[in-house]
Amino acid sequence: MSDTTTTRRRWRGRRLRAVLAGGLVLGVGAAITLAAWTDNEYATGTFTAGQFNLQGSIDGATYADHASAAGAATLSFSTPFSNLAPSQTVYAGFWLRLAAGTTTAANLQLVGYTGTGAAAPQLTYSIYLIPAAGTCNATTATGTAIATGLLSSTTATSTVVPLAAPVGAAAGAAQQLCFAVASSASLAQNTTATGTWQFTATST
Structure with missing residues (x-):
């Protein structure tokens, strides 16, 4: 090679x-x-809980929280609530609304009741839904009551009452409940009774 x-x-x-x-x-x-x-791509989310607060008023003007039986609002019943005779009825309005800042509507319902005193078995109550601007009396406390019971009863149930959610910075529209408490024909003299109603609003 x-x-x-x-x-x-x-x-x-x-x-x-x-x-x-x-x-x-x-x-x-x-x-x-x-x-x-x-x-790469990333995604993130931030979650914030809403607010919810129920308020009550005995005059339709001044609202506050009454979150326990010890701090219950004292209803202003018509005369003669402190001098009842047999077969008489007294009336009181109670306004409920969702406070400003609440972010959802709600359903309101009477969920609990306690009644004490010697006169309790001789007293009955009925609760009516009437216009917020109305006056709670014999004329307006008519129709189908949302709740009824004996003042000495230990249980309570009612139909649902809707509460509107607040709009903007204002509180929600109020609903007025008209309480009618009636004495029986056999009401004993010099007896007293106290009833305490518990309302619960559930967000919707």
């Missing part, structure tokens, strides 16, 4: 090794390029 042939083969071998080496370099370069084709 001539020196020329040997030299040619050596050059071919060198070229082949160079091409292979170049291919390896190109392969590594391609892997790096593919790894660089990545991107």
Whole structure:
């Protein structure tokens, strides 16, 4: 074999090794390029609870929280609530609304009641839904009552009364409940009774 042939083969071998080496370099370069084709997206959410507050009023003007039996609003019954005779009825209005800042509407319901005193078995109560601007008396306390019971009873149930959610910075529209408490024909002299009603508003 001539020196020329040997030299040619050596050059071919060198070229082949160079091409292979170049291919390896190109392969590594391609892997790096593919790894660089990545991107990220993130998403987040913030959650805030709403507010809910029920208020009551005995005059339709001044509202406050009465959240326990010990702090119950004292209803202003008509005369002669402190000098009852047999077969008489006295009346008192009680306004309820959702306070400003409340973020949902609600359903209102009488859920609990306690009655004490010697006169309690001789007294009955009925609660009527009347216009907020109305006067609670014998004329307006008519129709179907949302709740009725004996003052000495230990349980109470009522139909649901809707309460509107506040709009803007104002409180929600008020609903007036008209209480009618009636004495029986057999009411004993010099006896007293106390009734406490619990209303619950559930957000809707």
